[in-house]
Each structure stands twice: as C-alpha cells, then as structure tokens.
Amino acid sequence: MAGLENAVAEDGIDKGTLQHAPLMFPGRSAAGRSLWLAVLLALLGAALGFVVFATGQIAGAGAEYALRNRALAALPLVADSLKADVEKQRLIPLILARDGAVQEMFCSPSSAKEAALDDKLRGIARDATASVVYVINTEGIAVAASNAGEPTSFVGNDYRYRHYFTEAMANGTATQYALGTTSARPGLYLASRVDGSEGPLGVVVVKVELDRVESSWRESGFVVFTTDERGAVLATSVPQWRFGDLSPLSEEETETTRDHLQLSGATFKPVPLSQRGGNMVTASPAGRSAGFVAVSRDLGKAVPGWRLSLLIPADAEISSAAITGRVTTLLALILLGFVVFVIVRRRRAIRQRQEALARINTELEYRVNLRTADLRRTDQALAHEIAERENAEERVRRLRDELAQANRLSILGQIAAGVAHEINQPVAAIRTYAESAARLLQNGRSQDTAGNLSSIVAMTGRIGSITETLRSFSRRATGAIWPLPAEEAIDGALSLLSGRIRDSGVMIERKRTDSSPMVMASRIRLEQILVNLLQNALDALEDQPEPQVEIALTAKEEMVAISVRDNGPGLAPDIRRNLFMPFTTSKEKGLGLGLVISEEIARELGGSLRLDTNHEKGASFTVELRRAA
Incomplete structure (x- = not known):
C-alpha cells in the first residue's frame, strides 16, 4: 500500500482519492458462511452434472433409435438390389x-x-x-x-x-x-x-x-454383408471380410464350412465385429474400430440360407446428439441459475453500485494518469528509436550504393585490358590511314585522301562509343527507373566484355525476339547485373572444351526474363544452397559479393534474380523485370 501511495505521489495524484472505502476483515461468522456456501455449490454442481449426463444419454439413445429406423428403411432397398441381380440371372439356367x-x-x-x-x-x-x-x-x-x-x-x-x-x-x-x-x-x-x-x-x-451389387453397397456409405447358415461372410462391401466368420469356429465347424464352400486351406478368421448392446455393434471395416447400428434380415427364397446385415456408422451422430443435448441442458441450467442469481443479488447490487462506481472511478483516474505518463515516455522513446532507425537505414542505403559502385569499378578494372585492346585496334588503323593519306596527298590523289579521312572519322567514332560505354557504366547509378529496351542493356554488357569474350574463344548465342520488349529498369544497374552474370559464366568456362554462353530473352504478359546460361561444370551442391549469401564463392580470389549485389539490384528494380535448378549442364541464371506498359 505504501508503494502504491509513493507511485501516486510521484505522478501528482491525490492520495486521498484512494481512501474512500475502509478495509473489511472477515470474522468467524464469515468463515462459517463460506463453508456452507462451498457445500451448497458442491451439491448444486453434482446435481447439475447428473442432469447434464442424463440428458446426454437420453439424446444419444434417441439418435440411436433414429439411426435404427433409417437402417430398417434402407435394408429392403439393399436387399432388393441383391435379389434383383440374382433373380434376373436365375432364369437363365431354367430357360436353357x-x-x-x-x-x-x-x-x-x-x-x-x-x-x-x-x-x-x-x-x-x-x-x-x-x-x-x-x-x-x-x-x-x-x-x-x-x-x-x-x-x-x-x-x-x-x-x-x-x-x-x-x-x-x-x-x-x-x-x-x-x-x-x-x-x-x-x-x-x-x-x-x-x-x-x-x-x-x-x-x-x-x-x-456380385461386383456391381457390392460396389453399390460401398457407394451407399453403409457396411453391408451377407452370411450363410454357418455364419460365414460371403458377399460384402468390405472385401477383407469375405470368407471370415462372425464367431470363432471349432476345428470341426471350420472343416464343415470349408467343405461347404469348397475353400481348401481357408481359416475363416473371425470378423472384427462385436456386440455392444441393443442394436449397437463395434466393427473395424477400415482398420479402425467404430460404433455402428446394425440390422439384418433373411433373404428367403431369393438366396436360401443367406442373411443380409446392414451397418450404419453411429459414433459421430450419437456423440453429436449427446453433446448437443448436454450443451443445451447446461446452457438452460446456467441461464436459469443466472436469472435466480440476478434476482437474489439485485438488492445488494443496488446498494453497492454507487460505492463500486466511486472506487472504480478513482482507480480509473489513477490508472489513466499512470498510463498517460507511460505513454508519454514510450512516445518519446519511440520517436528517438524511429530517428535512429531512419539514420541506420540511410547509412545502409549509402553503404549499399557505395558497394554497388565499388562492384562496378571492380568490373571496370577487370575488363580494362580487353577495352584497351579494343581501342588499340582502331588507333593503329587511324595511324595507318593517316600515313597513307599523307602519301596520297603528296601524290595529288585528293579523292583517295578524302576516303582515308572518312575511315579515320569512323574509327574515332568507334573509339568514342567504347569510351562512352565505359564512362556510362562507371557513373554512380540513380534510383530512377524508366522504360528501357532489354536488348540495349544486353548489347551494352556484351560491348563491355567484347575483348574478353573474343580472347577467351567463348561462343555467344543470343536468342532474340521479333521486337525487343521494354522493361522498367535503370540501364546502368541492369548492365551491372548482366556483366556480373556474364563474367561468372566466362570464369566457369575457362579450360572447357567448346565453351558456349547462351543469352535468352523471354517476354511474358507482365514480366520479361533474361537468362544467361553456360555449358561449364556447374555449381557444387554446397555452393547452390548458400549462393546468394555474402562471401559465398567458388573462385579462389572471389569475394562472393557479385551475385548478392546483383540480387539486391534486381529486387530494387521490382524484379528478381534466381538460379535455374532445372538446367541440365552448367549454370543458368535468370533475371526477371517488370514489363513496361
């Protein structure tokens, strides 16, 4: 109590508001009343349990009686189906x-x-x-x-x-x-x-x-079987019961039944069916014991000596009826007890209502003030946490962009030699054309000189396109995306790696569509994904016979898929399991970040990057992007 008063004082709440009602301590008379109340409640609980149990038993018996009537109504129909089939066939030998x-x-x-x-x-x-x-x-x-x-x-x-x-x-x-x-x-x-x-x-x-008859019995949902005068099961909807017996047979009875049915070696095992009481039996037609309501009748002249039995599943319906009856009775008794309780407690409740309301109001005001203070502190802590989370997310975004930029610069470093070789060829050609133009100009051949100069202009344009591709690829990519022809991104990636592709001897096979589909992407970031995939394919094809890389472009209604496949040795199972985890790589000098960055870029573009598991030889990666409208 002192702790509560201190907490109230700290929050500026008047301690006097908690002192409206004095504390009451029970005496001996209260203990006696509690004992009598406990005894009365125990007696009422026992009576309530007995009434509920008896109601359930009565409801279950009613459900069993209803099931028996349904079984008796279905039994003639089942018997008629067997009789009709037998009687139709019985005329054939008589006529013949x-x-x-x-x-x-x-x-x-x-x-x-x-x-x-x-x-x-x-x-x-x-x-x-x-x-x-x-x-x-x-x-x-x-x-x-x-x-x-x-x-x-x-x-x-x-x-x-x-x-x-x-x-x-x-x-x-x-x-x-x-x-x-x-x-x-x-x-x-x-x-x-x-x-x-x-x-x-x-x-x-x-x-x-009797296959058709037995099939119709199974479709009815009932368990149906026939027995001869010795109790052996013959036609039945449960095939595993056939040639079983309703009760254990002695050796002599078994031999007699075996001779009558001419089944040498048959054991006539007892059918898993036992009497439960009344019309109820316990059987296990599907390997699990359950309760059934059973009725039977003789087939008479149709099949002399045969008796037809029909079993209807009963456990679920009887249990449901019993539960429904018990629940209904329990609810009715609870409702009646509640009405009595309300009537008895009404006067006392009226006297205590005002005092209870006053105490509740005081306690509510205290808890509201306490909760308001907690919410104020929580709100301040939450605002601080939100600010820290936003700062952390901003740092993560900056680090991710810097990592992607570092990946692009690393790729540029790897392909620099190939690009230099690409530039050296037109530079050498420019020098040759320039020297030739000088000699032609000295000889007065101005028309041939103009042709050489045109070739020099074309060579400088080629050098410019190569350097522009490198400069565009090295720029820091922005977050903006726009419609972009997918074929242009593939051309750009192949242009960056053209020198390495030519030196490695890898054959590039492109499966083009009639018209290049438009995708929603950033060209620089899409080229970065494709360059990463192509470089991985080229690394995997080193020292491989007949190396080949296939680039397939597939357009769907809402997505466009670009697949890069190679015929290399493929990926080991342990690499496949953790392929898109950082620092997972099969290269001796690789960091295992290229595919991680590529997958993140694909996700930011609204698409995905995956490893195709159904590729038979080598490795196949597919990047899917949203198709532009």
Missing part, C-alpha cells in the same frame, strides 16, 4: 435347361453343335451381363461355355466335385457361393438340370459375380 439346342447337343453331340451352342451362350451372357454361362454333361465335364476359345475357357474342365453339380443332378436345381477354379474370383453359381426323355442329360450353370 428346356432349350432345344441344348438338349439336341446332348442327344447327338457334334463339333458344329457345340460351337453353335458356345456362340449362343456367349450372346446370352453378354445380354444378361452374366459372368459366364456353361453346360456340363452327366460326367461333370463342361462341353460348352460362353467363354469358349478364351484363355479362361471352362470347356473340358471337370466339375464333378462341385456341390452345385451334384445337387442339381439330384434335385433339379442348386445354388452355391464359392471361388472360381479358373478365375479365382468369388461368385454365386446357379445350376439347373437338363432332363431328357430317358433321364438327366446334364446341367446348365450361370456364375453371378
């Missing part, structure tokens, strides 16, 4: 068993009749979208099939071991779900016996692969 061509082929077999029957079965299978239709004689040998002549042809195969053959020969019709011996694909086999005047002639079989 009475077909004259089938009976005639059995009575007087011949190759021509078998071939004709093969074609007929092939057309029936295609029109009925059946997997395969085939005819078996009384010895169990397939004599005709819709897939005759194919690598998977059934003709000639022995099917005496198949239950559908023996049952059809004995009872007239048969149904069996099993794996195909040739295709290894599961399917439902529908068989019908062919009767003649003297007894059975053979069996007609249709294999129905």
Whole structure:
C-alpha cells in the first residue's frame, strides 16, 4: 500500500482519492458462511452434472433409435438390389435347361453343335451381363461355355466335385457361393438340370459375380454383408471380410464350412465385429474400430440360407446428439441459475453500485494518469528509436550504393585490358590511314585522301562509343527507373566484355525476339547485373572444351526474363544452397559479393534474380523485370 501511495505521489495524484472505502476483515461468522456456501455449490454442481449426463444419454439413445429406423428403411432397398441381380440371372439356367439346342447337343453331340451352342451362350451372357454361362454333361465335364476359345475357357474342365453339380443332378436345381477354379474370383453359381426323355442329360450353370451389387453397397456409405447358415461372410462391401466368420469356429465347424464352400486351406478368421448392446455393434471395416447400428434380415427364397446385415456408422451422430443435448441442458441450467442469481443479488447490487462506481472511478483516474505518463515516455522513446532507425537505414542505403559502385569499378578494372585492346585496334588503323593519306596527298590523289579521312572519322567514332560505354557504366547509378529496351542493356554488357569474350574463344548465342520488349529498369544497374552474370559464366568456362554462353530473352504478359546460361561444370551442391549469401564463392580470389549485389539490384528494380535448378549442364541464371506498359 505504501508503494502504491509513493507511485501516486510521484505522478501528482491525490492520495486521498484512494481512501474512500475502509478495509473489511472477515470474522468467524464469515468463515462459517463460506463453508456452507462451498457445500451448497458442491451439491448444486453434482446435481447439475447428473442432469447434464442424463440428458446426454437420453439424446444419444434417441439418435440411436433414429439411426435404427433409417437402417430398417434402407435394408429392403439393399436387399432388393441383391435379389434383383440374382433373380434376373436365375432364369437363365431354367430357360436353357428346356432349350432345344441344348438338349439336341446332348442327344447327338457334334463339333458344329457345340460351337453353335458356345456362340449362343456367349450372346446370352453378354445380354444378361452374366459372368459366364456353361453346360456340363452327366460326367461333370463342361462341353460348352460362353467363354469358349478364351484363355479362361471352362470347356473340358471337370466339375464333378462341385456341390452345385451334384445337387442339381439330384434335385433339379442348386445354388452355391464359392471361388472360381479358373478365375479365382468369388461368385454365386446357379445350376439347373437338363432332363431328357430317358433321364438327366446334364446341367446348365450361370456364375453371378456380385461386383456391381457390392460396389453399390460401398457407394451407399453403409457396411453391408451377407452370411450363410454357418455364419460365414460371403458377399460384402468390405472385401477383407469375405470368407471370415462372425464367431470363432471349432476345428470341426471350420472343416464343415470349408467343405461347404469348397475353400481348401481357408481359416475363416473371425470378423472384427462385436456386440455392444441393443442394436449397437463395434466393427473395424477400415482398420479402425467404430460404433455402428446394425440390422439384418433373411433373404428367403431369393438366396436360401443367406442373411443380409446392414451397418450404419453411429459414433459421430450419437456423440453429436449427446453433446448437443448436454450443451443445451447446461446452457438452460446456467441461464436459469443466472436469472435466480440476478434476482437474489439485485438488492445488494443496488446498494453497492454507487460505492463500486466511486472506487472504480478513482482507480480509473489513477490508472489513466499512470498510463498517460507511460505513454508519454514510450512516445518519446519511440520517436528517438524511429530517428535512429531512419539514420541506420540511410547509412545502409549509402553503404549499399557505395558497394554497388565499388562492384562496378571492380568490373571496370577487370575488363580494362580487353577495352584497351579494343581501342588499340582502331588507333593503329587511324595511324595507318593517316600515313597513307599523307602519301596520297603528296601524290595529288585528293579523292583517295578524302576516303582515308572518312575511315579515320569512323574509327574515332568507334573509339568514342567504347569510351562512352565505359564512362556510362562507371557513373554512380540513380534510383530512377524508366522504360528501357532489354536488348540495349544486353548489347551494352556484351560491348563491355567484347575483348574478353573474343580472347577467351567463348561462343555467344543470343536468342532474340521479333521486337525487343521494354522493361522498367535503370540501364546502368541492369548492365551491372548482366556483366556480373556474364563474367561468372566466362570464369566457369575457362579450360572447357567448346565453351558456349547462351543469352535468352523471354517476354511474358507482365514480366520479361533474361537468362544467361553456360555449358561449364556447374555449381557444387554446397555452393547452390548458400549462393546468394555474402562471401559465398567458388573462385579462389572471389569475394562472393557479385551475385548478392546483383540480387539486391534486381529486387530494387521490382524484379528478381534466381538460379535455374532445372538446367541440365552448367549454370543458368535468370533475371526477371517488370514489363513496361
């Protein structure tokens, strides 16, 4: 309290304004009331928790009931899709068993009749979208099939071991779900016996692969599967459940099921599905356990002995309903408690409001004055920091400009010898032309003398263009940018390095466009970037066979790209990672600042400089600049 009073005194605030309310110290009666209040709050909290929990359970049960009704409504549709596919195919063996061509082929077999029957079965299978239709004689040998002549042809195969053959020969019709011996694909086999005047002639079989039905089940979002009377899973929307069992089987039961389905070596592992209670089950069709609402029904005469089960995902919906019910109940109880609390506390709040407002007002005035003083000091410190930051940024800009200028002067020093060689050639030619003009003038040949003088004028113009390029490049660049033909900057950079390019024997290949695009740039700074890139390429091509530098100019809608590529040894991986970091270089005497400065210049021009990582051989750099409107 003393510290607070001292702080207030330092800021010129009256200490008396903080002394409106006396301090209150609780006695024993207050402690007793606090204990009773804690007990009451604990009882209320327990009751509130019980009500919220019970509401969630009721809401979850309602959601489970709604899911069960939805599953019961969807179950007939799912069953009908399977029944329709099976019933459509069931008519085929019944009709073919009475077909004259089938009976005639059995009575007087011949190759021509078998071939004709093969074609007929092939057309029936295609029109009925059946997997395969085939005819078996009384010895169990397939004599005709819709897939005759194919690598998977059934003709000639022995099917005496198949239950559908023996049952059809004995009872007239048969149904069996099993794996195909040739295709290894599961399917439902529908068989019908062919009767003649003297007894059975053979069996007609249709294999129905339930791929379309299983696919429609998967698309529905439900988990659907069928089981036989032994509990083995047959057709299913979860392929990994096929030939599993709903409950663990004994060795004898496993052998019986294996014989019924004719699956030698099958283990019939239990399906990951367990009863949770009521209509709820726990299953893991996708490798993760989850709760489902399950309903089932027998398929009856459509597929005797089969039972269809449908599972609807339930965890998310039941959990959401329970959470919604609990949250709604909790909010309602909180609202009710709040209303009661407001009513009880209203009178006391009225009495205390004025005192609280007075204390708040006093505290607020104190904090405002304290905060104002802090803001005043912060504002002064911020103004000082801003001034220091502006000075630092100005120094950075000056140092950056001086570094760029030093880089240009360094480049001039490197190319001075080449430029001197460029000037020596026209100077020597001027001397030769001048001496020749003197002799011609002595001989009175004024017209030839005028020609030599014209050549001297041309040579001096060439020298002037070379020195003007050097003088322009050495000037300190300004920050102004304007529309500039990109080809002119490339010509200027090549002019500066023409002597070195000629002496190094490097071939320069330029890919020009029909018209030079205009870019927003400063010519001096753009030339500095290109000279840096060209010098790096020339350094990389030393002692390289058939050295070549390619300069490509590409114009896009908003940007113009200038690429400089060489066929040298390329850059090492460690150099590539830190290429645009200061002092990163692969040269023995290099400082590693050229690319750093070039990238900074490109960024100031509103563009970028990058290393092309998809260049196969050598190195490729691309500078992109804004295209002038």
